[in-house]
Amino acid sequence: MADLDVNGQIFVGKSEKPEYLSLHYGNRHGLATGATGTGKTVTLQVLAEGFSRAGVPVFAADIKGDLSGIAEVGDAKDIFVKRAKDLGFAYEPDEFPVIFWDLFGEQGHPIRATISEMGPLLLSRLLDLNDVQEGVLNIAFKIADDHGLPIYDIKDLRAMLDAIAPFASKKAAEEGSGSEIIDQIKQGVAQYGNVTKQTVGTIQRALLVLENQKATAFFGEPALALKDFMRTDASGRGYVNILAADKLMENPRTYATFLLWMLSELFEELPEVGDVDKPKLVFFFDEAHLLFNDAPKALLDKIEQVVRLIRSKGVGVYFVTQNPLDVPDKVLAQLGNRVQHALRAFTPRDQKAVKAAAETFRPNPKLDTAQVITELGKGEALCSFLEGNGTPSMVERTMVRPPSARVGPITPDERKAVMAKSPVKGKYDTTVDSESAFEMFQKRVGEKAVDGDKTEEGGLLGSLGNMIGSIFGTNRKRGEKLTTSQTIAREITRTVSSRVAGNIAAQVGKSVAGSVGGSVGRAIIRGTLGGILKR
Known part of the structure; x- marks a missing residue:
């Protein structure tokens, strides 16, 4: 499927036409939303695979362990083969270079900061x-x-x-x-x-x-060198850095603070590069609402500043959450690439959320966006990506392409095998007390x-x-x-x-x-x- 990603674009799926995310606008940030079970994680994997193929390193938190399968060759399941055929291409299984990380050092290399x-x-x-x-x-x-x-x-x-x-x-x-x-x-x-x-x-x-x-366990040395997140393999594919976050999610405040620290460090350390042909790094922030819950104004201001300015460092930030209302308006305004999976409208609050989600898209006269949001099936999404001179495309009802790597978690033995050939093996595994x-x-x-x-x-x-x-x-x-x-x-x-x-x-x-x-x-x-x- 690599030949589908042409002219500096990532093939995401198909509406009445192919839907592409332009790498040139990959650092303009994005948002993937939808109710539980509607396919957000699969969409995240599709985007991560596309960036990796293009030589762009990726960082993503793996909340349930499902994203770890990107390290292994995909299965030619009937549903994937059929969807690929419906979208006009032959399904080809693939795998991607992965580095596993874990704050606790159990399911990946330890991550530390002072x-x-x-x-x-x-x-x-x-x-x-x-x-x-x-x-x-x-x-x-x-x-x-x-x-x-x-x-x-x-x-x-x-x-x-x-x-x-x-x-x-x-x-x-x-x-x-x-x-x-x-x-x-x-x-x-x-x-x-x-x-x-x-x-x-x-x-x-x-x-x-x-x-x-x-x-x-997070505080100490050796402290993480951010350049280790920004690696490519021998074939030029970007490494997908996966943070094991299942245990970390037991303390959501620690999870959100850690990821915000990472964004801040990237902002402080990386040089200005302006607009580039493709991002230097793409950062996926799953369960993004945890970042903003109960955050004081000073912290919200810092988040808004980092999101607004970090694109000039060549970093794209993609928030993944259930509802666009989870993201403050000032941050939401910075997110140019949008993927909206299904939302349900059973209560007045749900109906308000659907209306708010519909209003974040550039209208399409052929679609009743609010109505379609409640009708989307699994694997379907409303998509709008930046195009031309950086303006959002009209929203389109899109069938998202199947991932080419495995969907679902890998086994502990497979994880150990990936870590054994990791390019940072041994660098962070032993604590240093300076x-x-x-x-x-x-x-x-x-x-x-x-x-x-x-x-x-x-x-x-x-x-x-x-x-x-x-x-x-x-x-x-x-x-x-x-x-x-x-x-x-x-x-x-x-x-x-x-x-x-x-x-x-x-x-x-x-x-x-x-x-x-x-x-x-x-x-x-x-x-x-x-x-x-x-x-």
């Missing part, structure tokens, strides 16, 4: 933070950026939040701590706004919820421990008593108050996560070998953590 790449706006939506909590998160990011403290994963973000929490106290913020890095953080908090311990605690609890949902904010704070603890080992009065264990005493008050005269630095030290000791303490315990515990018991080792941790403030 917390810094995600940014406070998207992360706030992921954590469902309010405006005040988002403001505190912005302060943490800003201070980290100002002082070269990379935030790659969740433990880095926790370390930053733990560091700014003690300065919620006005008195603590006004006095020096004796530690350069802590004083810098204190100054940052004073410069950028108020921080309360209650707000920091709320963010920490939201991070815990995220961890319980296993979404933290030095970042968490390790930088931890390193200062280690340096303090080494300094203590060189003291003349009693070595490490001698200085240990002084450090513990200075924090917990055993070296103070009766009635003497804690200094601000000691108060801050106590606060950091109390708020630092148990995982941080566990990691430090392992390192410091080794340095004192078997001469120090477990309880003394824990005391070392508390003492050396407090020592950060006195450097």
Whole structure:
């Protein structure tokens, strides 16, 4: 069927004439809508196959696993053979180059991004933070950026939040701590706004919820290189990147935030190319309504901006959802290529949706568009694609061509075989833990421990008593108050996560070998953590 895709066009189906999607306008975005079971996924596969044949890489989320079949040769089923004959060509099975991805690393290569790449706006939506909590998160990011403290994963973000929490106290913020890095953080908090311990605690609890949902597997290194999405195989076909999204859909907010992050990264990283003969990448966003549900205005504005401008980077975005009403008007206006499958009109709301869908098309005097939408059979659709000077064609009732690759999911063994010959095999499969904010704070603890080992009065264990005493008050005269630095030290000791303490315990515990018991080792941790403030 490759010969049907001629003159830079993708053959989608046939009405009274062949219906083509022009590759030149492939970056002008699109919309595929229709009720469940009317053929949206099959249409998505037809478009993905067409782009791949033309050498255009594709990214698509696979909600139910059905799209994975594009990696295997199609079956010459009677219904496909007959439909192809009715459309005027002979059915030819085919297969396409595929790379499988999975945020959880189970059904594909892991996809990771750093917390810094995600940014406070998207992360706030992921954590469902309010405006005040988002403001505190912005302060943490800003201070980290100002002082070269990379935030790659969740433990880095926790370390930053733990560091700014003690300065919620006005008195603590006004006095020096004796530690350069802590004083810098204190100054940052004073410069950028108020921080309360209650707000920091709320963010920490939201991070815990995220961890319980296993979404933290997404944050870390090696971070995804977007160029790995934009590959072609030896024959010049574009790779179809398929994200296993069945488990991801258990948390729709994570799904939507992740895909929006991908769009944002593409927008930020790709160079301007203007109008091109064919897109550099086509991005299919299935269950698109999840992107817009409960999204704050600032986020909706960002989505509208990205969709409006990313076409000049050579990227086409195609939203797949049940109803055009799921997409805000400002975004809907950017979607030039339309495929509308059947909608049912049993309720007043359904009737409103049908009317709205009909009004998004350029009218055809031969069709009552609203009526036809309710009459379409499976595999039929109303189509309107950009043509000529970029204007939409008149809407036509179209029989969509059958896909040439397999329709439906592949087996686990077939998936493993595809992954075994993947061009990115081994690149993302092992997590890397680079030095970042968490390790930088931890390193200062280690340096303090080494300094203590060189003291003349009693070595490490001698200085240990002084450090513990200075924090917990055993070296103070009766009635003497804690200094601000000691108060801050106590606060950091109390708020630092148990995982941080566990990691430090392992390192410091080794340095004192078997001469120090477990309880003394824990005391070392508390003492050396407090020592950060006195450097």
